[in-house]
Amino acid sequence: xxxxxxxxxxxxxxxxxxxxxxxxxxxxxxxxxxxxxxxxxxxxxxxxxxxxxxxxxxxxxxxxxxxxxxxxxxxxxxxxxxxxxxxxxxxxxxxxxxxxxxxxxxxxxxxxxxxxxxxxxxxxxxxxxxxxxxxxxxxxxxxxxxxxxxxxxxxxxxxxxxxxxxxxxxxxxxxxxxxxxxxxxxxxxxxxxxxxxxxxxxxxxxxxxxxxxxxxxxxxxxxxxxxxxxxxxxxxxxxxxxxxxxxxxxxxxxxxxxxxxxxxxxxxxxxxxxxxxxxxxxxxxxxxxxxxxxxxxxxxxxxxxxxxxxxxxxxxxxxxxxxxxxxxxxxxxxxxxxxxxxxxxxxxxxxxxxxxxxxxxxxxxxxxxxxxxxxxxxxxxxxxxxxxxxxxxxxxxxxxxxxxxxxxxxxxxxxxxxxxxxxxxxxxxxxxxxxxxxxxxxxxxxxxxxxxxxxxxxxxxxxxxxxxxxxxxxxxxxxxxxxxxxxxxxxxxxxxxxxxxxxxxxxxxxxxxxxxxxxxxxxxxxxxxxxxxxxxxxxxxxxxxxxxxxxxxxxxxxxxxxxxxxxxxxxxxxxxxxxxxxxxxxxxxxxxxxxxxxxxxxxxxxxxxxxxxxxxxxxxxxxxxxxxxxxxxxxxxxxxxxxxxxxxxxxxxxxxxxxxxxxxxxxxxxxxxxxxxxxxxxxxxxxxxxxxxxxxxxxxxxxxxxxxxxxxxxxxxxxxxxxxxxxxxxxxxxxxxxxxxxxxxxxxxxx
Amino acid sequence: xxxxxxxxxxxxxxxxxxxxxxxxxxxxxxxxxxxxxxxxxxxxxxxxxxxxxxxxxxxxxxxxxxxxxxxxxxxxxxxxxxxxxxxxxxxxxxxxxxxxxxxxxxxxxxxxxxxxxxxxxxxxxxxxxxxxxxxxxxxxxxxxxxxxxxxxxxxxxxxxxxxxxxxxxxxxxxxxxxxxxxxxxxxxxxxxxxxxxxxxxxxxxxxxxxxxxxxxxxxxxxxxxxxxxxxx
Numbered sequence: 001x002x003x004x005x006x007x008x009x010x011x012x013x014x015x016x017x018x019x020x021x022x023x024x025x026x027x028x029x030x031x032x033x034x035x036x037x038x039x040x041x042x043x044x045x046x047x048x049x050x051x052x053x054x055x056x057x058x059x060x061x062x063x064x065x066x067x068x069x070x071x072x073x074x075x076x077x078x079x080x081x082x083x084x085x086x087x088x089x090x091x092x093x094x095x096x097x098x099x100x101x102x103x104x105x106x107x108x109x110x111x112x113x114x115x116x117x118x119x120x121x122x123x124x125x126x127x128x129x130x131x132x133x134x135x136x137x138x139x140x141x142x143x144x145x146x147x148x149x150x151x152x153x154x155x156x157x158x159x160x161x162x163x164x165x166x167x168x169x170x171x172x173x174x175x176x177x178x179x180x181x182x183x184x185x186x187x188x189x190x191x192x193x194x195x196x197x198x199x200x201x202x203x204x205x206x207x208x209x210x211x212x213x214x215x216x217x218x219x220x221x222x223x224x225x226x227x228x229x230x231x232x233x234x235x236x237x238x239x240x241x242x243x244x245x246x247x248x249x250x251x252x253x254x255x256x257x258x259x260x261x262x263x264x265x266x267x268x269x270x271x272x273x274x275x276x277x278x279x280x281x282x283x284x285x286x287x288x289x290x291x292x293x294x295x296x297x298x299x300x301x302x303x304x305x306x307x308x309x310x311x312x313x314x315x316x317x318x319x320x321x322x323x324x325x326x327x328x329x330x331x332x333x334x335x336x337x338x339x340x341x342x343x344x345x346x347x348x349x350x351x352x353x354x355x356x357x358x359x360x361x362x363x364x365x366x367x368x369x370x371x372x373x374x375x376x377x378x379x380x381x382x383x384x385x386x387x388x389x390x391x392x393x394x395x396x397x398x399x400x401x402x403x404x405x406x407x408x409x410x411x412x413x414x415x416x417x418x419x420x421x422x423x424x425x426x427x428x429x430x431x432x433x434x435x436x437x438x439x440x441x442x443x444x445x446x447x448x449x450x451x452x453x454x455x456x457x458x459x460x461x462x463x464x465x466x467x468x469x470x471x472x473x474x475x476x477x478x479x480x481x482x483x484x485x486x487x488x489x490x491x492x493x494x495x496x497x498x499x500x501x502x503x504x505x506x507x508x509x510x511x512x513x514x515x516x517x518x519x520x521x522x523x524x525x526x527x528x529x530x531x532x533x534x535x536x537x538x539x540x541x542x543x544x545x546x547x548x549x550x551x552x553x554x555x556x557x558x559x560x561x562x563x564x565x566x567x568x569x570x571x572x573x574x575x576x577x578x579x580x581x582x583x584x585x586x587x588x589x590x591x592x593x594x595x596x597x598x599x600x601x602x603x604x605x606x607x608x609x610x611x612x613x614x615x616x617x618x619x620x621x622x623x624x625x626x627x628x629x630x631x632x633x634x635x636x637x638x639x640x641x642x643x644x645x646x647x648x649x650x651x652x653x654x655x656x657x658x659x660x661x662x663x664x665x666x667x668x669x670x671x672x673x674x675x676x677x678x679x680x681x682x683x684x685x686x687x688x689x690x691x692x693x694x695x696x697x698x699x700x701x702x703x704x705x706x707x708x709x710x711x712x713x714x715x716x717x718x719x720x721x722x723x724x725x726x727x728x729x730x731x732x733x734x735x736x737x738x739x740x741x742x743x744x745x746x747x748x749x750x751x
Numbered sequence: 752x753x754x755x756x757x758x759x760x761x762x763x764x765x766x767x768x769x770x771x772x773x774x775x776x777x778x779x780x781x782x783x784x785x786x787x788x789x790x791x792x793x794x795x796x797x798x799x800x801x802x803x804x805x806x807x808x809x810x811x812x813x814x815x816x817x818x819x820x821x822x823x824x825x826x827x828x829x830x831x832x833x834x835x836x837x838x839x840x841x842x843x844x845x846x847x848x849x850x851x852x853x854x855x856x857x858x859x860x861x862x863x864x865x866x867x868x869x870x871x872x873x874x875x876x877x878x879x880x881x882x883x884x885x886x887x888x889x890x891x892x893x894x895x896x897x898x899x900x901x902x903x904x905x906x907x908x909x910x911x912x913x914x915x916x917x918x919x920x921x922x923x924x925x926x927x928x929x930x931x932x933x934x935x936x937x938x939x940x941x942x943x944x945x946x947x948x949x950x951x952x953x954x955x956x957x958x959x960x961x962x963x964x965x966x967x968x969x970x971x972x973x974x975x976x977x978x979x980x981x982x983x
Contacts, residue, residue: 153861157892158802160762245760245805337759425861427892429957432766434964446963452769567962 004035004306015042021374028368036305036354036361041369043272043310044279047542050373053508054540057521061535062528067497068536069190075116075268077536079498080190081457081562085447088122088193089185091130091463091502091558093541097240098180102147106131107155108242108314109182114161115268118251119317121194121258122186125431126445127156128463129166129182130502130556134175136414136743141170144178145422146744152182153425158244159251163426164434164443167463170414173471176546181502181539181556183463187447194258197265198281198289198320198346205278205289205344206326208333209250209316212274213299215240217310246315249336254317257332259450262325269316275309277318278344279352283370291344293356305356320346380518381511390472392592392606400671403644403724406600408735410641410675411648413599417739418652433458439653440572441488441636444563458566460494462559466640467552469608472593474516476610478523478555480679483611484639485559486531490620491635491682493569493627494561499528501538501557506550508542516553517542524555530613531620533559563627570627572636573654577710579633580689581660584619585681586702587643589668595640596675611679615701619680622699626684631692634685642675644716644725646683648732651714657729662707663717670718674725685709752792753779753975755799756823756839758814762801763836763956770956770972771797777976784817794979795832795876796823798839800892800954810853810895811841820846832876832975833948837893840940840950849943849950850908851900856893857933863892865964866931866953868939869919872912876978877942877949880970886923887916887967889953891931891939896952898934898941905935915949916940 005011012022015038025033025041033041043049051058063071069086070078076090094109110127117124131148134141145168156163161184198205257263265285267277274296282289293308303311321329326342333340347353352369354362400406410416423438435458436444442462447455464485470477486496501524506513528535544551563569591597592606626632638646643664651660666673686692689705696703714732716725753771757764764781771779782789784803789796804813814820820842827833827848835843843849856862867888870881881887900908908914917937919925930937932952940951955968 150860157861157894158760158762158805160801243805245802245807248762248802249759424863427762427861427863429863429890429892429954430762430766432769432957432959432963435962448769452765452773454769454773 007032007035007038012038016046017042021045029364034361036309037364039306039310040275040362043275044369045373049272049276051540052374052376053378053542054503054517055375056377057518061521061525063534063536065532065534068534070193071536072538074195075119077498077500078193079536081447084190086188086190086193087185087459087560088117088120088188089183089500089560090116090537091181091183091500091556092539093502093504094180094182095178095504095541095544098148099178102144103151104241106148106151106180108240109180110152110155111242111244111247111314112270113182113184114159114247115270117184117186118254119194119266119268120188121192122188123255124161124184124186124251125433126185126443126461127161127163127183128461128558130463130465131166132169132171132174132179132554134170134172136170138175142744148180149422149425155242155244157427159248160430162428162430162434164428164437164445165461165463166438168419168422169467171467171552173467173552176549177544177551179504179554183558185459185461185560189450192258194263194266195284196267196281197285198287199285200264201287201346201348203264203320203323203346204326204342205291205346206319206321206329206340207296207316207343208319208340209338210243210246210313211297211299211339212308212311213313214303214307214311215313217307217312240312240314242314249338250315250317253333253336253338257329262321262329264320264322266317266319269318271312273311273313274318279366279370281318281320282352282366286350288347288349288351288366289344290347290353293354295341295343297339297341305354305361309354378508378514379511380515382515383512389605390607394589394591397591397601399669400600403670403674404727406596406675407644407648407725407727409599410595410645411732411736412739414739414743416595416641416645418737419740421740435566435569436492436571441491444492444566444569446566456565458563460489460492460561460563462488463556464488465554465556467554468598468604469593470520470555471552472606473608474519474553475523477608478520479527479611480608481555481557482524482527482531483613483616483679484637485557486533486620487616487637489559489561490623491570491572491637492563493624494563495624496531496533496559496561496620498536499533499557499559500536501555503540504544504551504554504556505542506545513550520553520555527613531617568627568630570632570635572634574634574650574658574660574685574709575654577658579685579687579709580705581662581707581709582684582686582689582692582703583681583706584622584684584696584701584703586678587666587668587673587676587681588678589672590676590678591672594642594675594677596642596671609677609679615680618699619682619701622695622701623682625695626692631686631688632684636683638681638683640677642677644674648714650683651729652733652736657733658709659711659713659729660707660709661711661715664706665719667719670724752790753777753795753797754782754789754793755779755797756784756819757781758784758803758817760801760803760805761799763799763954767797767799767956770959770968774959775969775972775976782819784819787818787822789822789826793826795834795975796826798835798842800837800839803838803842811838811845814842815846824848827948830945830947832978834877834975835950836954836956837952840952841895843948843950848948849941850904851898853895854897854899855895856897861894862931863890864931866891867919867921867929868916868953869923869925871917872915872942874946875974876947877971877974878915879974879977884923886919886921887970888965889955889958889967891953893952896932896934898938900935908941911944913942913944914938915942916951
């Protein structure tokens, strides 16, 4: 065995442990840890694995409901879809690895979240992603965008899971720290959900999948749980390398096995690899495990026990099988060309005992490491400059003099421009379920049973967060993110069921960041409760800072909903001429935190529009009713960029463009009416305006017929009878379609 | 019986099976790449899309060595219908069952989207449900889809009527703008000389239900069912 370093406080600190945690390690063991044991404590108690800063706040979230089968705490959450089917889903961050190595970082993010889903016995069918970069004027961020998109595509396309939607943001706050959040959803028989259990004393523990190499050691503790600085490039080797082909074979082998009854429990080896998976399985079952590292399939020669335990090599699973089924289980993996070996047994003494080369290198009690990891009550403080930032005297903001120019500029802005350049690099069709893919409010995916029988059920999915709103008002902005994701789902006609969240924040050791995090979590709780969408899974990514500059608080929210029968659904674009356009919801004089204010006035200020959750829930019910009763064909919510951008999107995003003529009557400042971002509004197109207006009145939702679809232009007339906008669809499309490719083309000319 | 081959890394195998079995009500099953024989009742062989062997080395380059491919070659030589889409097309080219190669797309990106295909050959067993000049709307999704063949062989391919589909505008015009990937002469699909082996980059199995974007794929898969008497 190679020589191991001296174990002391200095080494513990290097491993990211605090002095108190180091004391605690020695107390739990009653002795000094071995080098391998120190490594285990370091990863298991890292922010990434233990959620120590956020745990006490997350406990307050609503996690139950009649639809919830499994809430947070498992690999992913599960909700019932009826007829014995369940959806399993989660979103997770892979921010730091993607900044260091964009292609591999984002690819392994996709691979990791997909493993979380099939680990539970579900077939992964749909991926979303939420990715955020600095400005595209910066060559580094053009490179990062291209790398991240290539990584998501190369993994998702090859592994055979459709990428059906997502969101992309560009803002200078991500210049030193991009965000890559990956979401996946799978379908499973509700009776056949598998958990990370290691029960049944004497049962074999089986390692399956890729061989273990030296990649990704301390990815969770060093890369994901610290800020970026000048040493970040040196951390490149802590990024893992993905192999989607192996994962595809692993999916098929695991799902084949899970149809039988040989498997007791299963866990993927993600963050902190073999260590985390074995501890979690034993902890969940109140058992112990003894393992022999010599049997672990190894990619490199001469690996130490420390390396074998902490490697984050991808595409690996740990299974506990029924005793006597060792050969039948391994045979399935072998047929798919994968390694599978028995590496240990379940024991009854609650100890994790690991041997290597005849020596015992780890012998520690499972529970104090896994279940009783540290929990911190970090101080919080409202950022002193926030109140100042929220002040916005609209009277002092010069009114928009060129509404047409403003609309074209907003559509050309990469945040609002068409993302087709991105999603055209993803396979949206594989597994034959995609009813609506990228480019609309929410994706819609038809559900099949495990045997391939199609059902009338479809899942609607949307992922959302407006970081500008969250920066100016962490609680209100987060409520708005939940409301928007649920509204997008409702716009297809689906009933929002539940949510998953990925909380991307700065350094929690700063009280201002902790305050943002607490506000956001409380906001999620408030909105989830009111909208009936409990939190069933989630992930926290902290330390998103570089040189002390944090990102905007970015609580990414993904909501899923159920639509049945899916044959009736609404789309987010105009489909034909001559339909009535109805605006649901009220437009108020609100420009705080708007895209218009940022782009046209260079101001990131004011209080963003507040969500009325009661109105929001009635609105969602109205949309579902309209689709069910058949008088609603088009529903598109107004969000960033306001009503004018929403109308332009309705005109442009269908298979064929359809123009519109709209007249507005509200007596507020014209720029607020066109570009304000008042929440809770939806543009609807219908052949039966009377039905929409009557149903809206019954639901106490303000509604007004504002125009008709048709023609080759988008024309908007104001209450002063003046034409505010009169732009050809061609011109609008040029601005919107060119926003991203035009900026990336600069890369080519620089090469 | 339709035999849909399953290589490690095949992704559209179950979609192809679904299209034949559930939508077209014809018996179909997945055949493991390691089998050395095709089932005796095989009436047609389908090579689905995906990333066989991860597309490592080169798309389709490894799959041609799979044991089942020798049986597929014998089946094709005896006149049996063989259809390969996307990765299946790449495997058929690598195996020598079809001429030419598929190179990386012109812009070097993976691309997905709806494509329009002009039918250039309307004949059993693959395109009897169309007329020459018909336009089909079928998705593409690939990184290596630029069909390439030497100039003289290309002329020969054309003269023999082996070009089955070309990328076109929605109105049927074959233009440079309608070429998504840089394929020679907008070629999207070809047959062998005898006409019983076809390869195409577009995915008919992803266009089989009107509610899920369109069902023009049935014009191709349905022709095959007509040809071999697919009903159970």
